[in-house]
């Protein structure tokens with residue numbers, strides 16, 4: 001059973017297909033989008049080794065020519081100017097044209113980098129997202145945000161660039177390591193924390209099954225998270241309002257990731273889990289949210305195997321002054337003032353503009369002491 005979730009964005013509308021066996025059908029599904037019948041595949045070494053041959057034969061079986069197969073090194077450090085330059089050079093060398101389609105086959109790193117490169121090469125070539133991690137299937141492949149990281153901070157250079165189609169094949173998740181599945185789970189539970197207390201309760205009951213690769217639990221969670229994101233993106237494509245809520249925990253998380261230069265072994269989802277726990281703790285400390293909710297969130301994240309104590313997290317020790325400085329560089333800030341996504345309760349997040357930077361700095365001191 002393949003489920004179809006429409007992303008309603010006027011002339012930029014597209015569909016997210018979620019189901020088993022979609023890699024095998026990639027040729028048939030992508031072919032109508034490629035006038036030239038040529039596709040340019042971007043992937044990483046791990047995905048290439050596990051699933052590359054299956055994708056290539058499916059594309060060819062659908063009548064497509066694989067004009068390029070660019071294989072990136074895996075990991076967050078690939079989301080850089082260096083690899084963006086490398087990828088645009090490969091696309092141009094292989095003669096990419098506007099009637100061709102770029103296929104991003106991998107996790108969020110491949111999707112963010114390939115989507116950015118497709119958006120700037122020849123002023124824009126169409127692209128398709130084929131997310132292969134839980135994180136990419138529930139979050140990064142949907143909504144059109146693409147970016148690279150720089151020394152100044154995460155995702156600070158990029159484009160809004162919507163794909164033409166998203167194919168989320170549940171079967172490819174079978175090879176995903178448990179740690180990567182857990183990282184993806186952070187973006188799933190995030191939806192419950194932002195806007196749906198009942199879904200958070202479902203997460204509490206089903207996280208164990210989901211992490212143990214239970215297929216119905218995964219299918220439900222992916223479908224639910226994509227549908228929630230679809231509604232938010234359709235209402236606010238360019239993040240002028242509600243879409244910012246999807247950044248719950250991310251201002252803290254991005255600072256934690258950038259602190260280690262993206263090479264400290266801290267996964268994005270792990271940073272997000274810690275960041276969401278911090279957002280709840282900060283809100284509780286300032287009387288914005290019940291303390292019991294903050295405790296319940298940390299307890300669940302810890303039970304799911306996340307580390308929320310900054311002393312234990314990959315990349316520790318963290319310098320609180322540097323973290324505060326990195327948070328000050330966040331994209332959501334306005335007029336030099338910090339914007340934070342904070343909870344009023346589980347299932348009820350809000351955008352706090354002009355957040356008290358001194359209070360955040362003091363909180364970070366305390367959390368790292």
Ligand SMILES: NC(=O)c1ccc[n+]([C@@H]2O[C@H](COP(=O)([O-])OP(=O)(O)OC[C@H]3O[C@@H](n4cnc5c(N)ncnc54)[C@H](O)[C@@H]3O)[C@@H](O)[C@H]2O)c1
Nearest residue numbers: 046074075107108109132133135139140145172175176268
């Ligand atoms: N654009 C957005 O809206 C958005 C949203 C959320 C996150 N992101 C970004 O996504 C990135 C994180 O994505 P990610 O967690 O997918 O990381 P990733 O792309 O680094 O993939 C994680 C690891 O899993 C491996 N892998 C991928 N698919 C596999 C499979 N099927 N089997 C075995 N191994 C597999 C990869 O090679 C890699 O080592 C971050 O840079 C984050 O900023 C973007």
Ligand SMILES: [Zn+2]
Nearest residue numbers: 187250268272
């Ligand atoms: Zn994220």
